[in-house]
Structures are given as structure tokens and as C-alpha cells.
Amino acid sequence: MTLFNFTRRTVMAGATAAVATAMAPAFAQDEEQIIAISFPNSSTIGAVTTSLNRSKEYGAEMGYKVVVDDPGSDMNKQINTIKTWIQQGVPVIVAVVPQPDVFESIAKQAREAGIKWITYGETLENQDATVGYAQYDDGFRLGEYAGEWITENLGGEANVAVLGYEVASWGQLRGNGIKEGLASTAPNATIVAEQDAINPSDGLSVTRTLLQANPDINVILGIEDPATEGSYKAWVAAGKDPHDPNAFIGGMDGTPPALQYLKEGDNVYRASMAIPLLEVGEAIVDTADRLLAGEETGNVIVPLELVTAGDEAASKYLAQQGFE
Structure with a gap:
């Protein structure tokens, strides 16, 4: 290529x-x-x-x-x-x-x-x-980074929810990449739930249901930032600490709300693969x-770029979308 x-x-x-x-x-x-x-x-x-x-x-x-x-x-x-x-x-x-x-x-x-x-x-x-x-490779990088964070901050163990989109081949590639990237750096992390969610409303409703069924979920990874933006809102609505040092939310594509969370830095939204x-x-x-x-x-x-909490790249990609 x-x-x-x-x-x-x-x-x-x-x-x-x-x-x-x-x-x-x-x-x-x-x-x-x-x-x-x-x-x-x-x-x-x-x-x-x-x-x-x-x-x-x-x-x-x-x-x-x-x-x-x-x-x-x-x-x-x-x-x-x-x-x-x-x-x-x-x-x-x-x-x-x-x-x-x-x-x-x-x-x-x-x-x-x-x-x-x-x-x-x-x-x-x-x-x-x-x-x-490179849909799989970009998903792999997100999962790999999440696993590195889990290993460094949680001793390698976490309860993970993956928000995918199995009806489309690109969604399958990203989802598989996330899961295999995660396994490569945090093999003891457990994926406790997988469900499709591609937009904020789906992310909100799916995550609300998943947190009710699995209150110990502390890592949420999605193939689309709009869905994980909804996950963040569900996290807060469930009474969980938006600054929890033991929680991780990450998505893909670099949408303005996700980038704003990353620009702020002090919250559970910790990564996005930005286009x-x-x-x-x-x-x-x-x-x-x-x-x-x-x-x-x-x-x-x-190639997508991994943007993490506090990264100056968040401001760059926000500016591309007309946001300061």
C-alpha cells in the first residue's frame, strides 16, 4: 500500500x-x-x-x-x-x-x-x-494503548466493554483490532461485554444497560467516538466519578466532544484515534x-493519530473542525 x-x-x-x-x-x-x-x-x-x-x-x-x-x-x-x-x-x-x-x-x-x-x-x-x-491497525493501536494503561495503572486487570459495529466490515476490522491490541498488552484484562453502538444515543443507552448489568466495568473501548461520548455521559449519569483514576474510556475518529475531553485531560476519557x-x-x-x-x-x-489525555494534538484536531 x-x-x-x-x-x-x-x-x-x-x-x-x-x-x-x-x-x-x-x-x-x-x-x-x-x-x-x-x-x-x-x-x-x-x-x-x-x-x-x-x-x-x-x-x-x-x-x-x-x-x-x-x-x-x-x-x-x-x-x-x-x-x-x-x-x-x-x-x-x-x-x-x-x-x-x-x-x-x-x-x-x-x-x-x-x-x-x-x-x-x-x-x-x-x-x-x-x-x-488501516481499520484493523488503527483499532489495534487503541486497544494496545488501553492495555498499556491498564498494565501501568491497574496491574494488568480490568473489566472491559467493547462497543462495535458488526453489521459493517470496517466495524468488524476495528473491533477485532481493538480486542487483539488489548490482549497484546493486557492479556489478563477481561472483556465482559460486546455490543453494537455507533452514535451518542446508542452509546448512552447501551452503556447505561451494561453498567447496570456489570457495575464493575471500568474500561470502555469503542470503534466510534460518538458512541463512547455517549458512554461518558452514561458513566456520569450512573453516579460514577468522571475523574476516576481507575477508569478508561477511548474511541476512534476524533470528534469534537471526544477531543474536548482529551484537551481537558482530567477525566476518564483517555484516548482517541483521530482522523x-x-x-x-x-x-x-x-x-x-x-x-x-x-x-x-x-x-x-x-494513518489515524493516537491522541491521549492532555495531548496538544487535541487542540490541532479541534481547530480543523472549527473549534478553539
């Missing part, structure tokens, strides 16, 4: 969305070329919105119109929109594929129509490139541009 580093730093705020029907069916050579991005639930995840807004701005600088469609969790809607893009002949399609096997034939259709296909955060057989992350949001947004456009120029890009992997 090829690793590219992107260095532009422009803070973007706000979210916009466009649907496939808003695009013209054909594009003249002197018009902006379309990069069409299909990203389920993107409008509800602030970190993703920041990346895609950067794609739009950077794309405009490069002569592209970046169009984003958010089908929510409706995979049939997502597929229908992508098929519309194929019929319209957009030059590049970028897609998050919740179930890779389902999207193989669609990606094949796109490529047979002369469209460049970029898979976001996943790899398909029928694609021109991947832009995304370099602006770099990812630019990587999408750069990869599309290079593919259209006939280059072989390989897979473009943007």
Missing part, C-alpha cells in the same frame, strides 16, 4: 449535501468534472463532514465539482443513487461500501462504463483505488485527479 502525506490546513465548518438528481446528465470538456461521493450517515458525523467539506473546497481549486450523497442507513437508496451516477456518466465515484460483496457488481458496472471507482475505507476487487485507513480530516478530504480529490490522468495510485492510506 502507498502512503501519501497531505499538509494543507484550512478549517472548514458547516455541512452541505447534494443528491444525484441535482447533477446534469452529461458534462462538456470545458465544464467542471464531477467527483461523486456516496457516504452513508456522513451528514450526522461532524468529523466526516469536515473531511468532505474540504474535498469540496479543494476539488473546486482543482477544477472539480464534488457532490456528496448521504443515503443514511438505507443501502438500497445508496445503490439506486450510484446506479443513477453510472447512467449519467460521472467521471469518478467514491463510495463507502457497508457490505463489500453487495457492491462488487455495482463497481464493476461503473468501471465497464469508463468510470473511475474509489472505495473509501475498504477494498473491492473491482476498483481503481482505495482512500481510507487527519483535511488530509483525507484532499486525498480523495488528489486520487481522483491522478486516476483521471491515467496514473496508477495504489491504495492511499491516511
Whole structure:
């Protein structure tokens, strides 16, 4: 896999969305070329919105119109929109594929129509490139750090809850990475509960239930910071000490609330694997541009950064999302 580093730093705020029907069916050579991005639930995840807004701005600088469609969790809607893009002949399609096997034939259709296909955060057989992350490796690093903390602060023993997302392959990869990373540095830590949770409300309700059933849980690790943000609120609502020196909450993606907890430093929220949001947004456009120029890009992997309590990187990633 090829690793590219992107260095532009422009803070973007706000979210916009466009649907496939808003695009013209054909594009003249002197018009902006379309990069069409299909990203389920993107409008509800602030970190993703920041990346895609950067794609739009950077794309405009490069002569592209970046169009984003958010089908929510409706995979049939997502597929229908992508098929519309194929019929319209957009030059590049970028897609998050919740179930890779389902999207193989669609990606094949796109490529047979002369469209460049970029898979976001996943790899398909029928694609021109991947832009995304090493999902397992990034999850492993979070689990590994949590295990190091458990070993140093708790003598290697802890009761752990893992908040995953088993319905998507990327969720499985992150979850497996977390668990195996944890085992590598704290083999005596016990995973007492595993349950899906991907947003704040799920994280709140799931963690509330888990703490009622397992009041000795003192470590909560999640594949998404929105879920572990909910866990933090459930922790406090359960009457537990938000400054408990023997507790650890950690997630992934680097959302503003998680980063704010980490910036403050003196609480049980102790780690996040933060996405370099602006770099990812630019990587999408750069990869599309290079593919259209006939280059072989390989897979473009943007590594997540481990941000821990009190780390100055928390302020950096907050600034990227428009927060001081």
C-alpha cells in the first residue's frame, strides 16, 4: 500500500449535501468534472463532514465539482443513487461500501462504463483505488494503548466493554483490532461485554444497560467516538466519578466532544484515534485527479493519530473542525 502525506490546513465548518438528481446528465470538456461521493450517515458525523467539506473546497481549486450523497442507513437508496451516477456518466465515484460483496457488481458496472471507482475505507476487487485507513491497525493501536494503561495503572486487570459495529466490515476490522491490541498488552484484562453502538444515543443507552448489568466495568473501548461520548455521559449519569483514576474510556475518529475531553485531560476519557480530516478530504480529490490522468495510485492510506489525555494534538484536531 502507498502512503501519501497531505499538509494543507484550512478549517472548514458547516455541512452541505447534494443528491444525484441535482447533477446534469452529461458534462462538456470545458465544464467542471464531477467527483461523486456516496457516504452513508456522513451528514450526522461532524468529523466526516469536515473531511468532505474540504474535498469540496479543494476539488473546486482543482477544477472539480464534488457532490456528496448521504443515503443514511438505507443501502438500497445508496445503490439506486450510484446506479443513477453510472447512467449519467460521472467521471469518478467514491463510495463507502457497508457490505463489500453487495457492491462488487455495482463497481464493476461503473468501471465497464469508463468510470473511475474509489472505495473509501475498504477494498473491492473491482476498483481503481482505495482512500481510507488501516481499520484493523488503527483499532489495534487503541486497544494496545488501553492495555498499556491498564498494565501501568491497574496491574494488568480490568473489566472491559467493547462497543462495535458488526453489521459493517470496517466495524468488524476495528473491533477485532481493538480486542487483539488489548490482549497484546493486557492479556489478563477481561472483556465482559460486546455490543453494537455507533452514535451518542446508542452509546448512552447501551452503556447505561451494561453498567447496570456489570457495575464493575471500568474500561470502555469503542470503534466510534460518538458512541463512547455517549458512554461518558452514561458513566456520569450512573453516579460514577468522571475523574476516576481507575477508569478508561477511548474511541476512534476524533470528534469534537471526544477531543474536548482529551484537551481537558482530567477525566476518564483517555484516548482517541483521530482522523487527519483535511488530509483525507484532499486525498480523495488528489486520487481522483491522478486516476483521471491515467496514473496508477495504489491504495492511499491516511494513518489515524493516537491522541491521549492532555495531548496538544487535541487542540490541532479541534481547530480543523472549527473549534478553539
